[in-house]
Amino acid sequence: MELRSYGDVPDVNQPRRSIMRRLKLRRANWMMWMLLIPVAGWMIVFFAFPQLLMLFISFMSQGEYGGIAYQFTLDNYIQMFSPVFLNVIWTSVEFSFIVTVLCLVVAYPFAYAIATASPRRRLFLLFLVIIPFWTSQLIRTFALMFLINTSGLLNTVLLQLHVITQPLNLLYTPFAVYLGQFYAMLPYMILPLYASIQTHLERPEFLEAAQDLGANPAKAFWKVTLPLTTSGIAVGSMLVFIPTLATFFIPLLMGGGKMEMVGNFIGNQFLSSDNWPFGASASVGVIAITLVLIALMFRFMKNAFLEES
């Protein structure tokens, strides 16, 4: 418990010895302030202050010709319950939910297949998942746009195979936005699922018990494997759901601006609609939701750790 007060998750791979060493922390001296003040100052000026400014502006009125009128109002928060905004929120939640489920359905068997490979091959297969993880998400989105646009390779191949007679308009549709987000998020689902399935498979006694008691493989999976990998499912789902909720450039690029998620909505309030105060209140709302979800995710992870120890 003492460890937790230093504000980070203990690295389970580090030997206990080094944790003991870390407890010998020094008291504040002038050197600490020298080291800490620049980074603290930077983050206060360019992160905390702009966010507080955002909170302040969210209570101001919209100016007559766009811009900000410095008059207190709660209108921006009341406006968050208008059908237009609720519709945007609903679109985002539905979108994030479907993308999360799709990722889960594809990633689970995939992660399972990696976890059951031989140890040597497993490392290589995992490495192949991590590379897209490192690759620029933006360029990966460009790659998809290039593949599915009207004169792109996919249409050319389908035309030449006479599967279709006219090029499909795939790009700049909701389908493209789903595809792009799914493509970007898949590795985030695979890795935690793999970790959790791997841990489960290292202790086969539960599965063996299920088999000894006469469960067929399907039943053993539903009653044993799936419940025991809940933590991986929960963490993976959060890692996909949270960034998807306020995704910005994927709907912009793949949807051509036609599908408006809450992230795009906020951006548009600042760029095209020129209703900064409302954009500010929406932004405050999104931060609040995100922080609550993150706290929930850590709760899940903590529970998973407790279960294991």
Next chain:
Amino acid sequence: MSTTELQHRPVRSDRRRLTSASRVVTLASVYAFLYIPIIILILFSFNNSRLNATWMGFTTSWYGTLPDHPSMLNAAEISIAVTLGQTVISTVLGTMGGIALHRYKFPGKRMFVYFLYIPIVIPEVVLAVALLLFFNQVSFPLGVVAMMVGHTTFTIPFVVLVVRAAMSGFDNSLEEAARDLGATEWQTLWKVTIPIILPGIIVGALLSFSQSFDDFTTSFFVDGMGNDPLPVYIYGLMRHGVSPVVNALAAIILAVTLVFALLGERMQRVGKLARR
């Protein structure tokens, strides 16, 4: 227990619950999905045709024509200036913060750590519009410096995170020994602490570099007129239809970010080995 039930029981030691055919199909299709778009993108940057649709033979000429576009050169210059500038600032500040958080205890430390890590978890668009609002309110001109500030703000937390992780195996008694032998605080920092965690600092810098180099969202909001860095510039090109030049440019950005990420991974391993 009847004999039929016994026959259904699989061999216990066999961990493979999926048949090998379905395993291969699962693995192959997901890897194909993950890699084919990227491979096609790179492949067609070498395609000897203005149109992207069919393969007309190998050429490197699209890469050769990149310098002929002045606007592209401008975008590349802006990208490099922003990325280098922000990498230096975020690495220096982040490393100092990481060392301080590892060494010292102070009241409110836990809250401070949470505060530092929040930019990692909240959506980038929210950070970007807040910066736009801030620059607007303090009348700071949008452009290269604004982008540098924006990128630094979201990369600092990553550098702090990486440096702290690099220090997790660091033996504090080494610093104590240096001080007992008469080293000043500065000498201890420069001659003991920094050399030992240097691999971690380099990993932080590489991560910071690649995150800034392919950033779209923050740049999109704070770049101002005529200062588009490469990612925003490509976005503009893509809206006017695709061309192999765009592929070549995208392939270069891809290569740069991937090389930096792989280097980072390598360094991390070297760092771990060195600590053992």
